[in-house]
Amino acid sequence: MSKDKRHWRRLPEALAEPGWRWIMTWIGVSNMLSAYGDEHRRLRKLIAPSFTARRTKAMQPIVEGIVAELLDAMDAQPPGRPVDLRSAFAHPLPMRVICELFGVPAHMRTEMAQVMEAIMDTTATPEQAEATAVQIATVLPALVAYKREHPGDDLTTELINVRDSGDSLSDDELRDTLLLLIAAGHETTVNLIGNAVHALLTHPDHLKGVLSGEISWSAVIEETLRWSPSIANLPLRFAIEAIEIGGVRIEAGDAIITSYLAAGHDPDQHGQEADRFDPTKEHGEHLAFGIGVHRCIGAPLARQEALTALPALFSRFPDLRLAVKESELPHVPSFIAHGWGSLPLLLRR
Numbered sequence: 001m002s003k004d005k006r007h008w009r010r011l012p013e014a015l016a017e018p019g020w021r022w023i024m025t026w027i028g029v030s031n032m033l034s035a036y037g038d039e040h041r042r043l044r045k046l047i048a049p050s051f052t053a054r055r056t057k058a059m060q061p062i063v064e065g066i067v068a069e070l071l072d073a074m075d076a077q078p079p080g081r082p083v084d085l086r087s088a089f090a091h092p093l094p095m096r097v098i099c100e101l102f103g104v105p106a107h108m109r110t111e112m113a114q115v116m117e118a119i120m121d122t123t124a125t126p127e128q129a130e131a132t133a134v135q136i137a138t139v140l141p142a143l144v145a146y147k148r149e150h151p152g153d154d155l156t157t158e159l160i161n162v163r164d165s166g167d168s169l170s171d172d173e174l175r176d177t178l179l180l181l182i183a184a185g186h187e188t189t190v191n192l193i194g195n196a197v198h199a200l201l202t203h204p205d206h207l208k209g210v211l212s213g214e215i216s217w218s219a220v221i222e223e224t225l226r227w228s229p230s231i232a233n234l235p236l237r238f239a240i241e242a243i244e245i246g247g248v249r250i251e252a253g254d255a256i257i258t259s260y261l262a263a264g265h266d267p268d269q270h271g272q273e274a275d276r277f278d279p280t281k282e283h284g285e286h287l288a289f290g291i292g293v294h295r296c297i298g299a300p301l302a303r304q305e306a307l308t309a310l311p312a313l314f315s316r317f318p319d320l321r322l323a324v325k326e327s328e329l330p331h332v333p334s335f336i337a338h339g340w341g342s343l344p345l346l347l348r349r
């Protein structure tokens with residue numbers, strides 16, 4: 001199986017169809033997520049060493065500092081007023097961490113966050129998708145230009161140095177690698193934190209178990225990733241040769257969507273109660289970070305952020321609860337990103 005769009009037999013049709021514009025942000029870009037074979041290895045090798053468990057651990061003081069600052073700001077809200085967990089905590093934490101890592105200056109962060117949210121919006125009209133493509137083509141080159149003038153001890157500067165020291169990274173690959181990493185760093189961990197908080201607040205027995213120390217935070221995080229993964233579905237893979245799976249034949253050149261949400265609920269893999277959130281049970285390995293050569297390189301960072309954020313949040317606000325009925329919570333408008341568009345909470349009794 002390949003992720004290179006050149007292996008898709010319907011690519012010419014997709015390129016000609018305005019309704020398909022949005023998908024080009026996913027498959028029409030030049031980064032490791034949409035590359036195959038040697039090209040994939042080359043692009044992944046440039047950045048993977050920056051996300052090892054050891055490099056990620058070194059980020060811990062920064063993560064803790066941001067968590068404490070965000071909790072203080074929530075604490076300072078007038079009593080009784082609902083606080084949206086997404087905008088007050090779950091979103092700014094990963095956004096600030098990834099912006100620190102990539103040296104994104106303060107004046108570019110709001111626009112950067114807007115672009116990353118727009119990429120995930122799979123309800124966008126062709127016009128909106130076109131506007132997002134234009135924004136990507138502006139915002140990321142602006143970051144590169146800024147970092148060329150103001151280099152720092154950050155990953156954008158490192159990638160610019162690779163670009164400028166030879167032919168191992170083209171301008172498009174530099175732009176699209178930044179796009180992938182900043183987008184992956186933003187939206188996915190946001191939903192991991194939001195989905196875990198939602199799962200605990202709607203399963204009070206498990207919340208009690210976590211607060212009493214019977215259930216570990218790691219178990220909550222892994223169970224959230226299985227039951228409610230931050231990426232529900234990911235476009236696209238392409239069959240290089242005909243494949244037969246469970247009696248279904250996929251022809252060479254056909255497109256395939258991988259569904260991490262469906263995989264996490266598969267009773268053959270996770271038992272007859274796979275549809276239930278239960279961090280007390282051993283459910284077997286989940287696929288929320290993918291598998292194989294494209295496996296997520298940010299998994300250690302995402303886990304570390306969640307493992308810092310969740311205990312700190314519930315230790316500061318042990319009586320946290322939903323401020324609206326569960327049925328009133330809006331989903332993120334996407335079949336790729338999977339989470340809550342807002343999560344209004346009451347902080348205290």
Ligand code: HEM
Binds near residue numbers: 034098184188229
């Ligand atoms: C809860 C958080 C996260 C989830 C659920 C998640 C999920 C995924 C998944 C499912 C893939 C696999 C794609 C595939 O097989 O085609 C992937 C790839 C990737 N992720 Fe993550 N991700 C998360 C956080 C992050 C973070 C924080 C970063 C980096 C800052 C990151 C960077 C990447 C990159 C660069 C790839 C592409 C790897 C490749 O194609 O070789 N992710 N992620």
